[in-house]
Amino acid sequence: MPYRPQLIAIVVLLASSLRAAEPTADVFVAPNGNDAWSGRLAAANADRTDGPLVSLDAARFKVRDIRLQSPDRKSPVTVMFRGGMYRLAMPVAFAAVDSGSGAASPTQYVAYPDETPVLSGGEIIVGWKVQPDGRWSVKLDDVKSGRWNFSQLFVNGQRRMRPRAPKDGYFHIASRVESPNAKPGRGDDRFRFTAGDIRPDWKNLSDVEVISFHPWFTSMLRIDKVDPATRIVSFTGHTRTDAAFGLLSAGMRYLVDNVAEALDEPGEWYLDRPTGVLTYIPMPGETPATATVIAPWLEKLITLEVPAGRTPIESLMFKGLSFAHTNWVTPADGSSISQAAVSVNAAVSIAGARQLEIRDCTFTQLGTYGLEIGRDASDITVADCRFVDLGTGGIKVGTTGIPAKGSNITHRVIVRNNLIAHLGRIHPAAVGVWIGHAADVSVEHNDIYDLYYTGISSGWTWGFRPTKNSGIQIRNNHIHHLGQSVLSDMAGIYTLGASPYSVLEFNRIHDVTRDKYGGWGIYYDEGSAGYASSNNLLYRTQDGGFHQHYGEDNRFENNVILDSTEVAWGPTRLDSSQTPGQVREKPAFYFERNIVSGWGSASVVRPEAAGKLFMDHPELLKVDRNLYWNGGAEPQFKHLSLADWRKLGHDKASVVADPKLGNPDDANFRVPDDSPAVGLGFKPFDISKAGRQNGGPADLDPKRWPRWFPPSTGGPKRIADDFESTPVGSVAEFAQTSEEPPAATLRVTDAVAFEGKRSLKFADAPKLKAAFNPHLYWSPHYRKGVVTAKFALRSDGAAIAHEWRGPGYPYATGPALFLSGSGKLKVGSTELLTVPKGTWMTVEIQCPVGTAAAKYDVRITLADGTMKEVKGLACSPDFKELDWFGFSAAGDRGEAYLDALELQVK
Known part of the structure; x- marks a missing residue:
């Protein structure tokens, strides 16, 4: 059946299309094309004997032929896609033979001017029957046979939710129950629930999933059995660790997902796998005749990967394309994924490649991360793209481990001018941009918002261990509406481990809220070293604009912190995780020439900042020439007055004065030149360029982007x-x-x-x-x-x-x-x-x-x-x-x- 325009409504709305008066290309591809044709025509000829190709794979092979025939070509080879949906039967795997030929002759896969091609891993669902109660149903034979399973559904360009309980808020674990099969390092596989929260007579009980909310990640566990007498639910798998943060402990929040008996609200759907019947409750105004309903098959769409040590893929460009409809299904033994949901795949993955450009592309309606730039990748540019409505996060750069001998660290990567929003719809711990082991990475001028965890995460080394990270540049980003009271221990920008010559500057970060703790603006976590933060505007961050767990030789200078709900800033520790209590020789950080205005606690700093360890080693905190203002009240540093704080050597030249600031939400916010902070050496900076250039305002319309996870209420009152x-x-x-x-x-x-x-x-x-x-x-x-x-x-x-x-x-x-x-x-x-x-x-x-x-x-x-x-x-x-x-x-x-x-x- 023809591809309905509703599917690409979201893409058309977001995309900025290529424009050319008379488009020319070496190869054309169209949804109504034919892989037996030449591909030299943008549309079929009158007698339909020639015209565009129909698939990306056929286009790749056509490009190989062109390269063989013209090995010395000095101009780009261009493949142009007409608008519409291209359903991929399997992921398209690029190899070194698909490379372009240097800067003079790259291979370009681009959209036809003013049209939106969508490379899709999904299938349009047809054959709906309207039941007497208004529900739609359709039987899917591939589901009944066991060939197909999916946990996402998209209707008219919007993600729809499976039925879950409770409808509002969360259930809470009544008590932890140790497993009789407990092993060292293995987490929990059962807990006791409150009567009525979980039922043994639910339909397809093995398809019901429990989502438990740990401090900074979630576990998704499939039910194995329910004992109503003891009120113990057991799972087919277990949580990822037996550390306290990984257990299924009393009071922990959880949701029960995919409960057939909870299917009762418009926009909800349920897939009965044994019968293959998909049921959907339509939203007001939706009809089978006008709705486009898509369910995903594939988890990946495109791979650009070669084995380590082999000839790399190089000189490719993708421009104006959309990547949509990937799947993610909880494995049979459950899922308990680490911080940042880092092990989840991406729809498009790169490894063993260089000189690639991804421009003006859209990644949407995915169950996974959008893009992964992994092992042995270099000189990669991701610019002017949109990563919107994703089950996991936006972009991953680098690797989770230091590259093995013979492999190169991911380096020279630019992530610029992208919209990265409405993420974490399956894995709330996902981040907007994750940087693991990598060097010379620039993340700049991006809009990042509506996530349930961190905006940008840099580094993947805990403690003072060796790392090859360096030269991370995070500049001019607009990062906001993070956490949203779902998880803990997060920030607008979060760092781990040493990364010399790394800079965080001119970022606007605001509206960061958490569950129990840790909603910060900038957060130097375990062993962070070599980071310098300056000229950042940080406001409405629940636990403060700046926090350092432990680290050394970091700088936080010439920043503005406004309106923290709790304290404004502060460290936690001075030592290393390997040798608790052993103090490092270098200063933990420099906190100088900052404006700190408005905090909700009695103390301007975290309690630890005035604790014994810090009082014994005041020389390791370099704090001075800051301006403090909280309505005229003298700042307290936990139990220390400003005078006592100064006796430790801190803030000797700092002042308490009105900084004369305006509204931080003003796009052109600026510290005035007559602010008393200027006399302390503070240099006013221009924050108006933070975010996408010509990107427009943030879209936080709750009707278009409803909350996927409710805010934590902190447990029973x-x-x-x-x-x-x-x-x-x-x-x-x-x-x-x-x-x-x-x-x-x-x-x-x-x-x-x-x-x-x-x-x-x-x-x-x-x-x-x-x-x-x-x-x-x-x-x-x-x-x-x-x-x-x-x-x-x-x-x-x-x-x-x-x-x-x-x-x-x-x-x-x-x-x-x-x-x-x-x-x-x-x-x-x-x-x-x-x-x-x-x-x-x-x-x-x-x-x-x-x-x-x-x-x-x-x-x-x-x-x-x-x-x-x-x-x-x-x-x-x-x-x-x-x-x-x-x-x-x-x-x-x-x-x-x-x-x-x-x-x-x-």
Whole structure:
């Protein structure tokens, strides 16, 4: 059937087409062409005996013939594609024989003027039947036979969603469940869920996928079985690591995808693989007669790859083409992909190639990354392209490992003037531009927005290990609306490892929000070294404009940081990951001549910046000649006043003054020449050129680009557990539990209870690895209001400590109590009363959060009715958020019990 115009509506809208009065080419290709024809005509002749070719593969072979006939040709060989859809039956593999002949005679694959050719890995779905309830259905024999499976669907140029639960927000894991087949390094393959969240009677249960949200990546696991009695769901695979961040822990968010019973909203679809029936609920106004529905077959479209050490592919150009409709299906044993979803393939991949240009092309409606420039690639230019609506990320440059002997590091790559937006629709951890092991890479004048993770990531070496990276230039990019409260530990620009002579400048970065932590503007992560950031405008970045985990000899100078929700800037560590506590000799970074205006915390810096390690080595932080302004209030540096901060040698020449700034959203934003910052040596800079040149405004229309993953709400706002619904012998639900079995455990028991039949039993023991084990805690993330906690506690000889903590480390402490093994109860530093051994007491604590220097009230009631109340107890001066609410066994023997727990904020 003819290719309907709706399919390319998005491409036509975005593309800037080639223009020529009378197009000429060596080879023409058209959707209505014929590979038996000569390809010398742009359209079929009258009697249809000659005309354009119909396929890219046939065009490649035709070019080979031309090169053989004219080996000394000094002009380009041009293949021109007419508009329309070219369905690829398999990926097209270019080889060295397809190369051009130097700069004088490259081979060019280009679009016909004012037309949009689409190289597609998909198939148009036809034969729809409208059911009585308005749903459309069609039987696909290739699906039923097992030849075809897909997890993306595109209707009239827009991505459609499979049915998932819940419809709003997330489910949360009730408790972690260790696998009986656990092995070192292997992650989790099961968890306990809350009743009703997952059902064993769902249709095609093995096709249902659980998407769990770890701090900086996701796991996509297929259900193996569901046990309704224990409420344990098991998977066919496991998460990627047994490190804490890779486990399926209590309270972790998850979605359940591809649930047939959840198919109930317009725009949703479901593929019943056993029957081959595809069902779609149309959007208002859609009809089978006018809709173009496309499902993908291929994961890759084009490869330009040769083995290491072989003759490279060279001198090729692709211009004005569109690459669309690639597949990505969760493997049978699940998927738990590393940071940046870096191992996901790309629709177009390059390796062993040089002198390639990709210009004015569109990568859209893909399940994968758009483009990968990998091993042994050099002199590659990607310019004026659009990477829009992708399941993963935009562009990957370089490799995940240092090239082996005989291979060259990816180098001399230019990524310029591209639109990179609306990404991460399958893998939210994907990034706009990822740079691994590579050198001399320039990323400039790009618009990067609407992602759920980092905008540009540079480097792939953790710690101070050897690397060949150098000369990374990230300039004049407009990067915004990242994270969107879905993942943590991200930034507009993120770096890893050493990269000498690397520059980050004239970038406009804003609106970066995260889940639990780490929404920064510029982030030097583990071992970053040799980076210089200057003349960047960073605003509305949740955790600050600048952060360094640890690294050395980095610079952050002459930048503007505005309106951070939390602190404005700060480091975390000075040491290396290989030798914790060992301090490097070179300065960690230079933070000088910056404007820092507007932050939401009591401290301008992260707490660690004023911690012991930094106070012991102030010479390793070079901080001076900065301007601070927060409405006139003197800045605090955690517990240090500005005067105390200066005693460490920091900010001696800095000032507190109004910088006289305008609206940072103004395209022509500029620090005025009469700003007091200029007197400190700050040099006003022009940020108006950040982003694409003549690119137009960002398209954030929620109707065209709906949110694919909802923002995190931080977990349940009310925590209540009487342990009655938790199986005996299991850990507490929605809490993080740490034990040292078999002697030191923390499990639900039916031997003792305050109410009902069950409680949570602490069993302590001597000679543990950690004296505070066993322990557990909840993460309520309460930021504002009055928090009330109620619980019943009983000691049968064990000592129990209860504490509230703020975020980060070192953390601020809120309410605290300690019950000794002999029954002595202390609240704060006050000894209150003695609780008879083996009897219950109830505790009620009230404490406000949201303001520093909070005070709390405690009421204790014993089993005999004795009541004791204490009011106005002091928290740590900087306690104002409740992120950790926990109980620890604080002795070396005995047992204790917890029951009737309630925690809420109003």
